[in-house]
Every structure is written in structure tokens, then in C-alpha cells.
Amino acid sequence: MRFQTCRRHPNAAPFMATCSGCAQELHDIEQANRARAAANRAGAEAELSTKVRTALGLPGYPAPSGDETARRVSMWSQHELNNVYEHVGGTVTTRTVQRPTHDGVSTRTVTEITLTVDLPDIGAVEAVTDWDEECGGRDLPLMQAIPDAELIAA
Numbered sequence: 001m002r003f004q005t006c007r008r009h010p011n012a013a014p015f016m017a018t019c020s021g022c023a024q025e026l027h028d029i030e031q032a033n034r035a036r037a038a039a040n041r042a043g044a045e046a047e048l049s050t051k052v053r054t055a056l057g058l059p060g061y062p063a064p065s066g067d068e069t070a071r072r073v074s075m076w077s078q079h080e081l082n083n084v085y086e087h088v089g090g091t092v093t094t095r096t097v098q099r100p101t102h103d104g105v106s107t108r109t110v111t112e113i114t115l116t117v118d119l120p121d122i123g124a125v126e127a128v129t130d131w132d133e134e135c136g137g138r139d140l141p142l143m144q145a146i147p148d149a150e151l152i153a154a
């Protein structure tokens with residue numbers, strides 16, 4: 001058995017099978033490729049997010065945060081959600097969910113309203129809000145679409 005040296009890395013330690021300099025280079029290239037792929041994914045997600053918000057009639061709407069995604073947008077109240085509904089239509093559904101209270105020590109029961117829209121060239125997206133009794137709006141077209149929904153006065 002003979003030790004070899006690498007012509008590209010003459011200062012690397014002599015080796016039996018693999019030059020440590022070449023192994024390091026390969027490792028660095030893989031790291032760079034992974035970083036580039038992650039940056040591309042983040043860029044594509046930001047682009048989709050802008051496209052979705054614009055299509056929903058919300059240009060300049062803040063980028064996703066919390067449990068939002070490019071395809072799931074949180075609205076302030078049923079009034080803003082109704083504006084989206086009147087702009088693009090869609091299917092309205094509700095479900096009962098538990099939300100943590102502001103102090104985080106307990107939960108409260110709320111009615112979550114979801115508007116699902118199938119956008120051209122984008123696919124299914126959701127705009128959501130929690131029913132807020134104080135904001136009113138039982139006569140909004142959005143609410144007329146779900147006349148039998150149980151609206152919990154959170």
C-alpha cells in the first residue's frame with residue numbers, strides 16, 4: 001500500500017483513498033448548493049405570497065407571519081374578509097376552534113371563518129378570520145353565504 005498526494009492540494013496530508021482537501025471542497029460545494037436551494041425556495045414563497053395577496057385584492061398586504069403562509073392569509077375581521085369575498089367570490093365555511101387567551105394561560109372558543117378561493121394559475125388559497133360579535137356584520141354577503149353557521153360571541 002502506498003500513500004498518495006493530491007496535485008490540487010499538495011499541502012494536504014498524504015492519503016490512501018481520498019484527499020482531505022478534495023473532500024473539504026466537495027463538502028463546501030454541497031453546503032453552497034443547499035444554501036442556494038433554500039434561498040430559491042424562500043424567494044419563490046415570497047413571490048407566491050405577493051401574487052396571492054394581489055389576486056385577493058390585497059396588494060401590499062404584509063408578508064406571512066405567525067401561522068400564515070403564502071396560501072393562507074389572516075384578515076382583521078369579517079368586514080375585511082367580506083371585502084375579499086366580494087372581490088373574488090369563493091366558498092365560505094366555519095369551524096369552532098380554541099384560541100389561547102392573550103395572557104396565554106387559558107383558551108377561548110371562537111368561530112373561525114374560512115374563505116377558500118381557487119385562483120387562476122395559483123390554485124386553492126384561504127383567507128381566514130375569527131367571528132367578532134362586536135364588529136357586527138351578520139348581514140354581510142360573506143355571512144349570508146353561511147346562514148346556519150353557529151357564531152360564537154367571543
Ligand SMILES: [Zn+2]
Nearest residue numbers: 006009019022
Ligand atoms: Zn485534493
